[in-house]
Amino acid sequence: MKLNIICILYIIGVVLCEQQQLQNPQCLKYISNDGSGSIICGDNKNPCISIKSAINSCTSQNLTSNMFIRFLDSEYLLNSNDRFTLTEDTELTLEGSNGTVLNLKNLDGPFIKVNQKSVNIDIRDLTLAKMEKSGLIYIFVRNDDVEISMTNVNVLESFLQNIDMNLFTFNSTFNSRPIKLNIQSSNFNNNTCVKNLYSTTDSTSMFSLGNVEAVFKNTTFEFNSGYRSIIKIIGNSLSVFNSTFLSNEGPLSYGTMPACITHGNSQLTVDNVEFNGHFNYYFIYNIDRSPLICVGLIQNSRFLNNNSPNQGKMMSLQYCNWTLTNNLFSNNNLNEIIYNYQSVSMLISNSTFTENKGTTIIEFLYGPVTLSNIVITGNINYELMECSSNVTLDNVVSTNNNYGPLGEVVCSYGCNINNLDLNRLWTCTTDYSATTEPPATDDSNLGKGIAILVIILICAGVSLFLIILSIGIYCFIRSEKRKKYQSINNI
Numbered sequence: 001m002k003l004n005i006i007c008i009l010y011i012i013g014v015v016l017c018e019q020q021q022l023q024n025p026q027c028l029k030y031i032s033n034d035g036s037g038s039i040i041c042g043d044n045k046n047p048c049i050s051i052k053s054a055i056n057s058c059t060s061q062n063l064t065s066n067m068f069i070r071f072l073d074s075e076y077l078l079n080s081n082d083r084f085t086l087t088e089d090t091e092l093t094l095e096g097s098n099g100t101v102l103n104l105k106n107l108d109g110p111f112i113k114v115n116q117k118s119v120n121i122d123i124r125d126l127t128l129a130k131m132e133k134s135g136l137i138y139i140f141v142r143n144d145d146v147e148i149s150m151t152n153v154n155v156l157e158s159f160l161q162n163i164d165m166n167l168f169t170f171n172s173t174f175n176s177r178p179i180k181l182n183i184q185s186s187n188f189n190n191n192t193c194v195k196n197l198y199s200t201t202d203s204t205s206m207f208s209l210g211n212v213e214a215v216f217k218n219t220t221f222e223f224n225s226g227y228r229s230i231i232k233i234i235g236n237s238l239s240v241f242n243s244t245f246l247s248n249e250g251p252l253s254y255g256t257m258p259a260c261i262t263h264g265n266s267q268l269t270v271d272n273v274e275f276n277g278h279f280n281y282y283f284i285y286n287i288d289r290s291p292l293i294c295v296g297l298i299q300n301s302r303f304l305n306n307n308s309p310n311q312g313k314m315m316s317l318q319y320c321n322w323t324l325t326n327n328l329f330s331n332n333n334l335n336e337i338i339y340n341y342q343s344v345s346m347l348i349s350n351s352t353f354t355e356n357k358g359t360t361i362i363e364f365l366y367g368p369v370t371l372s373n374i375v376i377t378g379n380i381n382y383e384l385m386e387c388s389s390n391v392t393l394d395n396v397v398s399t400n401n402n403y404g405p406l407g408e409v410v411c412s413y414g415c416n417i418n419n420l421d422l423n424r425l426w427t428c429t430t431d432y433s434a435t436t437e438p439p440a441t442d443d444s445n446l447g448k449g450i451a452i453l454v455i456i457l458i459c460a461g462v463s464l465f466l467i468i469l470s471i472g473i474y475c476f477i478r479s480e481k482r483k484k485y486q487s488i489n490n491i
Contacts, residue, residue: 027063029054032072047072050082051094068093071100071126079106085113092119096126104158105130110138118145123153131158135165143176150183158191166208167191167227174211178236181214188219193226204228205262211235221260222246229262229285237267247277257316259285268296275314276304284315294320298327306332313339322346329353329361336360343367354378358404360386366414371396384408387415387428394420406430 029042035049039060048054051069058067067090086092104111111128112121118141128136136155139146148170158167172179193204206227207214213236220243221230228251231238238261250258259282260275261268268284275283283303286296296317303314312335321344328351329337337359340346346364349372353361356379362369363386370392376384380402385391387409398408407429409417415433419426 025063026066026068027058027061028068028070029057030070030072031076033076044072050078052082052084055084064088064090066091068095070095071097071102073100074098075101075103077103077106078111080108083107083109083111083113085115086117086119086121089118090120091122093122093124094126095124099127100125101127101129103130104128104136105132107131107134109134110136112137112139114139114141114146116141116144120145120147122149123151125152127154127156129154129156129158131167132160134163135160135167135169138169139179140169140171141176141179142173144172145177146170146172147180148182150186153183153186155186155188156190159194160192160204161194164204166204167193167206169208170212170214171208171210172212174235176211179209179212181209181212182217183215183219184217186219188221188230189223191224191227205230205232207231207233209233209235209238213237215239215241216243217241219243220246221248223248225249226251228258230260232262233266233268234264235266237269238263239269240271240273241269242272244274245276245278245283246274247279248281249278250280250282257285258282259316261285262287263294263296265293267294268298270298271300273301274304275301275306278306278308280308281306282308282313282316284317286316286318286320296320296322298322298324300325301327303327303329303337304331306334308334312336315339316341317346318342320344324348325350327351329356331355331357332359333357334359336363338362338364340364340367340369343369346370347372349373351375352377355380357381359383362386364389364391368392370394376401382408383410386410386412387417388412389414390416390418392418392420393426395423396421396426397423403429 030044030047031049031051031054032047033049035041035047037049037053038046039057040046041048041053042057048057054069055064055067058064069092136158139148155167160167170179170181188206191206204227206224207230209232212233214233216239218241222244223246224230225248230245230248245260248260258280260278261284263284264287286294306314308314314332314334314337316339318341322340324347334356335358337353337356338348338361340362342365344367346367346369348362348370352375354375354377358381359379360383361376365388368390372394374396376396376398377400381404382401383404383406384398409426409428410430410432411428412432415428417426
């Protein structure tokens with residue numbers, strides 16, 4: 001009886017699968033450098049010559065809802081005719097073989113573009129190399145279902161010079177369905193944004209994400225330079241697992257706040273990530289002002305050998321609920337490792353800070369912080385904290401450190417130490433709390449800018465008033481002269 005039921009269920013499953021395939025038949029096309037552009041191209045004996053010709057062939061068969069395109073050769077030099085825009089709701093798979101490399105240096109626009117369509121794009125086993133004139137993928141949608149997957153993909157040696165375009169743009173309007181982005185086992189190496197290297201205004205990112213549920217897993221970003229952000233996300237969520245950021249270099253201009261991750265209005269999870277050997281890059285720069293939305297978790301990660309002489313911070317964490325646990329910070333040359341401004345809460349626990357140079361472990365303003373089960377050892381010119389709000393210390397072990405001129409704990413306006421440590425009574429080594437005003441923040445320049453703008457507007461208003469007044473006086477005098485001349489003529 002049970003065997004009969006199993007057989008019946010199996011038959012039903014097979015029938016349903018066949019019905020699904022009939023409802024959404026797949027168009028399989030092969031591509032080769034020796035292929036043709038014929039409308040009937042596509043099988044492995046008569047492959048197409050380009051992605052566009054493969055899509056055209058599927059279109060001629062009315063099979064564009066599910067297209068599978070497989071590259072047969074190891075390298076292709078693409079031109080602008082190989083760019084394509086998806087204009088229908090579709091599923092598209094691009095799959096390489098034998099280490100397929102797509103050389104994109106001759107493309108003058110995005111390789112893939114999607115506007116206002118529901119699509120599912122899956123890119124596998126491909127290398128995308130040498131993009132010079134444009135971004136690679138551009139997707140902008142409103143309330144459409146979009147899923148993007150990249151597996152075993154290498155993006156290498158793009159060299160963007162005088163363009164203001166992100167390498168990857170995925171943007172869904174807010175209050176609509178988010179784009180789902182899943183990147184696994186991929187590498188992004190030796191990509192350069194030249195215009196950003198010395199600019200203080202450009203904000204180009206490698207990944208620009210708006211309202212995206214993004215997951216990066218087993219992925220490497222190394223030797224990239226010039227991008228204001230490697231990943232910038234505004235809205236929804238970003239998760240980075242088992243990944244490496246290695247020896248990336250930010251823009252060289254002072255005040256640009258470059259970061260591997262720029263994060264706002266979204267949930268952030270970083271787990272088992274290594275951030276190693278960077279120059280002039282924050283790991284995280286948070287721009288969020290919505291603490292009800294923003295939650296950050298950084299755990300099981302390593303921050304090693306980073307150098308930032310200008311900005312001098314590793315993390316700028318603001319306005320959110322932050323948890324940092326089981327992390328290692330070692331051999332970094334920075335002014336500050338963690339900067340915290342107005343966070344709803346911050347817990348730093350089960351972590352080690354060792355052999356860092358010139359470093360304040362944490363500066364915090366107007367937000368409660370808890371340090372629990374922390375080991376701090378072998379740091380040079382070191383401060384544990386610059387405190388301007390409530391802090392709780394519990395089992396914080398500090399040994400063999402070379403202190404800076406202000407000592408280990410610098411207290412400013414608003415600092416309140418709650419000591420739960422049974423081994424040590426933590427007190428201020430330098431205390432400015434009775435004499436200082438609330439400390440300046442990263443937003444102080446914004447206040448200065450607003451004040452300058454107000455002054456400029458006032459001056460412009462006064463100038464405009466004087467001009468109008470002068471014109472009025474001139475017109476009045478001229479009118480009086482005309483009346484006088486008319487009266488003389490009448491005489």
